[in-house]
Amino acid sequence: xxxxxxxxxxxxxxxxxxxxxxxxxxxxxxxxxxxxxxxxxxxxxxxxxxxxxxxxxxxxxxxxxxxxxxxxxxxxxxxxxxxxxxxx
Ligand SMILES: [Zn+2]
Numbered sequence: 001x002x003x004x005x006x007x008x009x010x011x012x013x014x015x016x017x018x019x020x021x022x023x024x025x026x027x028x029x030x031x032x033x034x035x036x037x038x039x040x041x042x043x044x045x046x047x048x049x050x051x052x053x054x055x056x057x058x059x060x061x062x063x064x065x066x067x068x069x070x071x072x073x074x075x076x077x078x079x080x081x082x083x084x085x086x087x088x
Contacts, residue, residue: 040064 036052039045042064052058060068 042067 036055036057037047037059038052040047040061041059043061045061045063047058047061051062058065
């Protein structure tokens with residue numbers, strides 16, 4: 001009986017592993033389908049694989065992303081700045 005129980009457990013483990021592998025593979029395929037750019041949309045520099053893994057669907061390299069982020073922040077600051085100066 002003990003042996004039968006152990007076998008059942010082993011089979012269950014195998015099933016779990018198979019499911020986990022399938023999920024992991026599906027996620028990998030989804031990430032690829034999410035069209036992460038291998039090269040930056042902006043400057044054409046290669047996008048590091050780690051960055052593509054970390055941000056599914058990433059389109060820009062680190063440098064261009066920073067420029068874009070700074071532009072957005074800068075626009076926000078400018079609007080606030082002009083409002084402040086109007087108030088004063
Ligand atoms: Zn770039």
